[in-house]
Amino acid sequence: MNPEHSSPYFVAFIDLLGFSDMVKKDLEAPLGTQKYMDKLYRIHKKTLELNKSTLDLQLVQFSDSIVLATKFDKSNFPLFLNIISEYQYNLLQEGILVRGGITYGKHFYNDGFMYSLGLIEAYHLESKVARFPRIIVSKDLIELLYEDQMNLSDLGLLQEYDGHYFVDYLENGNNETMENLLGFIVEGAKFNNTSVREKYVWLLDYSHFKFPEIPISNQRFISNY
Numbered sequence: 001m002n003p004e005h006s007s008p009y010f011v012a013f014i015d016l017l018g019f020s021d022m023v024k025k026d027l028e029a030p031l032g033t034q035k036y037m038d039k040l041y042r043i044h045k046k047t048l049e050l051n052k053s054t055l056d057l058q059l060v061q062f063s064d065s066i067v068l069a070t071k072f073d074k075s076n077f078p079l080f081l082n083i084i085s086e087y088q089y090n091l092l093q094e095g096i097l098v099r100g101g102i103t104y105g106k107h108f109y110n111d112g113f114m115y116s117l118g119l120i121e122a123y124h125l126e127s128k129v130a131r132f133p134r135i136i137v138s139k140d141l142i143e144l145l146y147e148d149q150m151n152l153s154d155l156g157l158l159q160e161y162d163g164h165y166f167v168d169y170l171e172n173g174n175n176e177t178m179e180n181l182l183g184f185i186v187e188g189a190k191f192n193n194t195s196v197r198e199k200y201v202w203l204l205d206y207s208h209f210k211f212p213e214i215p216i217s218n219q220r221f222i223s224n225y
Helices: 019-028 037-052 074-093 117-130 139-145 175-188 194-210
Strands: 007-016 058-062 065-071 098-110 113-116 135-137 157-160 165-167
Touching: 007 074, 007 117, 019 037, 037 058, 037 074, 065 074, 065 117, 074 098, 074 135, 074 165, 074 175, 098 117, 098 139, 113 117, 117 135, 135 139, 175 194
Parallel strands: 098 135
Antiparallel strands: 007 065, 007 098, 058 065, 098 113, 135 165, 157 165
């Protein structure tokens, strides 16, 4: 086994926000009062279901982190994005926010062993750039695949004022589902913890942008239509 065995892959690193706090609260709570174990197990099952995709997908989950990878082929990229978009929206419906990065690079995975430049760069995007509950696609990858950047909305990507493109996961929603979700999003936007609150405020802004019938203006996002 040597680095020559690695080959280019699309790689996504996804962080389940608040996962550690949920586990900690459950394990410290009196026996029989756990609130999160069933939810976290459902999330685990949803994660495993990603392997049922028609795409040849590598999936690794450890604690609150998920890595998805598929061979670098432009024709694979739209489906790769769609899988991630639906997954992120499904988790939102469970009340779980996620943040992440998608990029490309040399990647090797076998028998639980991962050796991946793509993972390192995707993790950097998640931890240093994403900040909010969004999964960012690296600018280098977008420029490599889509030089004119004219039809990125067709891929299910949305651009924010900071110039970054991210997976437009609320595209999977509708008025009815958003009505069900807005309550918990609004409550999250009232948190005393600034780091937590800003994530929900961002999500509320994003929700208003996607569903303009909610009467709050927003200039954070740039339409690609």
